[in-house]
Amino acid sequence: MTAPRPTSAFHAANTDPSVTDRLIAALDVQAANHGVRRLRAWAHASLAARPGERALDVGAGTGSETQVLAAAVGADGADGTAVGLEPHAGLRAVAEQRAADEGSRARFLDGDARALPLPDADVDLVWCERVLQHLTEPDRAVAEMARVLRPGGRIVLLDTDWATFVLHPAAPEIRPALAAVTQGTAATPDAGRRLAGWLTGAGLAVDAHGCDVLLHDARSVSRPIVRGIGAAAVGRGLITEEQRDRLYADLEAAAEQNAFHLSVTMFAVAAHRPS
Ligand SMILES: C[S@@+](CC[C@H](N)C(=O)[O-])C[C@H]1O[C@@H](n2cnc3c(N)ncnc32)[C@H](O)[C@@H]1O
Numbered sequence: 001m002t003a004p005r006p007t008s009a010f011h012a013a014n015t016d017p018s019v020t021d022r023l024i025a026a027l028d029v030q031a032a033n034h035g036v037r038r039l040r041a042w043a044h045a046s047l048a049a050r051p052g053e054r055a056l057d058v059g060a061g062t063g064s065e066t067q068v069l070a071a072a073v074g075a076d077g078a079d080g081t082a083v084g085l086e087p088h089a090g091l092r093a094v095a096e097q098r099a100a101d102e103g104s105r106a107r108f109l110d111g112d113a114r115a116l117p118l119p120d121a122d123v124d125l126v127w128c129e130r131v132l133q134h135l136t137e138p139d140r141a142v143a144e145m146a147r148v149l150r151p152g153g154r155i156v157l158l159d160t161d162w163a164t165f166v167l168h169p170a171a172p173e174i175r176p177a178l179a180a181v182t183q184g185t186a187a188t189p190d191a192g193r194r195l196a197g198w199l200t201g202a203g204l205a206v207d208a209h210g211c212d213v214l215l216h217d218a219r220s221v222s223r224p225i226v227r228g229i230g231a232a233a234v235g236r237g238l239i240t241e242e243q244r245d246r247l248y249a250d251l252e253a254a255a256e257q258n259a260f261h262l263s264v265t266m267f268a269v270a271a272h273r274p275s
Pocket residue numbers: 004010011012027058059060061062085086087088091111112113114128129130131134135
């Protein structure tokens with residue numbers, strides 16, 4: 001089995017506590033983003049979890065969406081189950097703690113999306129958000145999700161497409177370097193556009209497409225993102241230090257005038273396993 005590319009921070013081998021804290025902080029910031037909230041709302045409405053169903057959240061992270069699924073399948077006192085599969089021990093511990101703190105019935109399990117530790121046709125629902133972009137074999141993971149889904153069961157995949165990353169203002173001559181960096185940090189950076197193909201390739205029937213934009217505020221989230229991109233572009237010899245400093249200065253000046261823009265598009269596809 002091929003491991004996720006080490007360039008992706010989200011892989012189980014990254015157990016350094018400071019990295020784990022950074023991943024948790026990033027997931028929490030994203031969870032508060034209006035675009036993520038809107039697309040999640042669309043995806044939950046499309047999945048339409050019902051009381052008593054069995055749900056699986058693949059690559060659960062901090063478990064926020066496993067908890068949403070747990071509330072839906074456990075509504076009205078029903079004994080539905082929601083399990084979050086999470087291979088990263090630090091993230092899994094946070095997910096377990098948060099679920100306990102909030103009195104959620106969500107449970108968490110170690111495992112790999114490419115070899116799910118579940119029998120065939122075991123669950124009614126699968127949720128998989130921003131995981132496939134981190135895998136070198138995303139189609140294999142989707143085939144696994146199809147395998148554990150019962151006939152008639154529903155699935156929703158959500159993922160980013162890094163070719164849609166826009167940072168403004170950036171001088172035209174450095175834009176290819178910025179694109180190379182943003183598309184080089186994930187194992188499968190074009191996951192967003194490939195979701196429907198992976199689902200149909202796994203024998204599932206596509207029902208609906210959704211999308212939304214993560215628009216980042218100039219002052220808070222964007223600064224570390226921009227600094228990270230600038231540092232990586234210089235580190236890879238794609239731009240000079242002078243070009244990097246000019247980029248930072250242009251972005252700061254734009255932020256002063258409310259003329260800053262940083263965005264990336266997320267896509268979601270809902271499907272079901274034909275009976
Ligand atoms: C960007 S985070 C998304 C977390 C969560 N789904 C969310 O949207 O908030 C990517 C997640 O994929 C998980 N992941 C990475 N490789 C995986 C694999 N091979 N199998 C399952 N999950 C994996 C990471 O540990 C991390 O929790």
